[in-house]
Amino acid sequence: xxxxxxxCDAERCIECNACVTxxxxxxxxxxxxxxxxxITLNDGEPGEKxxxxxxxxxxxxxxxxxxxxxxxxxxxxxxxxxxxxLCIGCGYCFYACPFGAxxxxxxxxxxxxxxxxxxxxxxxxxxxxxxxxxxEKYGANRIAQGKLPACAEMCATKALLAGxxxxxxxxxRKRVMQRSGRxxxxxxxxxxxxxxx
Amino acid sequence: MRRYCVLALAAVAAAxxxxxYETATPKMYEPGVYKGSQDSLGNxxxxxxxxxxxxxxxxxxxxxx
Numbered sequence: 001x002x003x004x005x006x007x008c009d010a011e012r013c014i015e016c017n018a019c020v021t022x023x024x025x026x027x028x029x030x031x032x033x034x035x036x037x038x039i040t041l042n043d044g045e046p047g048e049k050x051x052x053x054x055x056x057x058x059x060x061x062x063x064x065x066x067x068x069x070x071x072x073x074x075x076x077x078x079x080x081x082x083x084x085x086l087c088i089g090c091g092y093c094f095y096a097c098p099f100g101a102x103x104x105x106x107x108x109x110x111x112x113x114x115x116x117x118x119x120x121x122x123x124x125x126x127x128x129x130x131x132x133x134x135x136e137k138y139g140a141n142r143i144a145q146g147k148l149p150a151c152a153e154m155c156a157t158k159a160l161l162a163g164x165x166x167x168x169x170x171x172x173r174k175r176v177m178q179r180s181g182r183x184x185x186x187x188x189x190x191x192x193x194x195x196x197x
Numbered sequence: 198m199r200r201y202c203v204l205a206l207a208a209v210a211a212a213x214x215x216x217x218y219e220t221a222t223p224k225m226y227e228p229g230v231y232k233g234s235q236d237s238l239g240n241x242x243x244x245x246x247x248x249x250x251x252x253x254x255x256x257x258x259x260x261x262x
Contacts, residue, residue, distance in 0.1 A: 002248055065229070073231040076242045083233025126236040144238055146250035153258050163255035171259055 002164035003078045004121055005192060006152070007172055008051045010184050012159035015040055015050040019151035019160050023054070026122065026150035027139025033103040035119040035139075036151055052151070052160050055080065055101035055119035056191035063093035063102060075123065078165075083126050084115040084137050091116075098190050121162065122149040165192070 015038050023029065023036045036054035061080045064072035071086035072093075093116060094102040104113035124141030127134035134141060142150065152162035161168045176183045226232065241247055 002251065070226075070228070070230060070232045073233065073236065075236065075239050077248075081236065083231075086233045123238055124236075126234045129237050129241070141238065143251070144241055144247075146247055146254065148251060148254055148258060158259055158261065161255075161259050163259065164252055167252060167255050168259075 003166075004057060004163065005078070005165040005168050005188075006054065006056055006121075006149075007161045007168050007188065008053070008186060009159045009161065009172065009175065010049040010051050010186055011175075011179065011181065012157045013038070013050040013052060014157055014159070016156065018154050018156060019052045022150040022154035023119070026142070027120075028135075029117070029139070030105050032107075033105050033117050035101075035103065035117065051186050052155075053099055053101075053187070054151070055097075055121075056099055056187055057119075057121055058191040059193055062096040062098070066092040066096040068092060073126070079121045079123050079143075081120055081123060081125055081138075082116065082118070084117075087115045089113040089115055099187065119149075122147070 017038050020034065020036050020038060024034075027035065029035055036052060038050055038052050040048055040050045042048045057078055057080045059078065061072060061074065064070075064074070064080065067082075068090060069086050069088055071083045072080060073082070074080050089104060089106075089112070091102075091104065091113060094100070094104070101118045103117045104115075105117060106112055106114035120138055120141075122140050122142035124130070124134045124144065125138030127137065129144040130141050140150070142148065147153070149162045152160045161171060172183065172185065
């Protein structure tokens with residue numbers, strides 16, 4: 001069984017934000033919610049680096065560990081998803097997540113934030129696969145259709161890789177060997193532990 | 198006579214109080230265990246064919262041409 005992972009190759013990301021647009025377009029994400037975003041380190045300085053960040057679907061997800069209503073579950077191939085019917089919008093997951101992935105659609109009186117929304121690896125949620133209800137609540141379910149996340153498939157420079165962790169690691173390893181640099185698997189250690197794959 | 202009245206009253210009071218008793222069966226939840234509905238995708242991901250399809254798609258989409 002595959003273990004799905006994201007990896008952003010900082011040497012290739014050109015900060016075009018196509019992944020952000022693809023995600024918003026594919027999942028009809030509301031205004032104010034960004035399931036994915038591009039972060040530029042040392043912006044404007046020589047050697048600046050950009051990385052595309054979203055939920056990394058951690059091996060031992062801290063969001064799931066702190067959730068008071070236990071609305072998170074991990075699929076057999078490692079995708080961390082949640083049930084919006086259970087979510088109470090407390091925001092604990094937002095504080096726990098090292099990547100700032102959980103998003104909240106509302107900001108109204110008394111701190112009401114609405115149900116948490118985050119990247120689903122384009123795998124929908126706990127509703128009937130590819131149903132209207134699933135699409136409205138969680139977005140597209142491309143995985144059930146045999147497709148990979150839209151953000152990674154849309155990436156023009158193939159900086160953003162999404163798929164089986166072993167295959168992702170293989171491709172990245174080859175790239176690093178070709179360009180004879182040091183591997184910069186940004187976020188991997190935090191999300192998936194000490195090992196590369 | 199009075200004694201019988203007191204006894205009857207006590208019996209009625211006991212029956213009344215007994216009727217108010219409710220058996221409490223609290224729902225015990227295991228912390229850290231997912232409480233939501235099941236995702237049908239979970240079963241699909243065990244499908245070898247889908248796994249192969251995703252791997253093939255990754256190879257096509259992510260490798261340099």
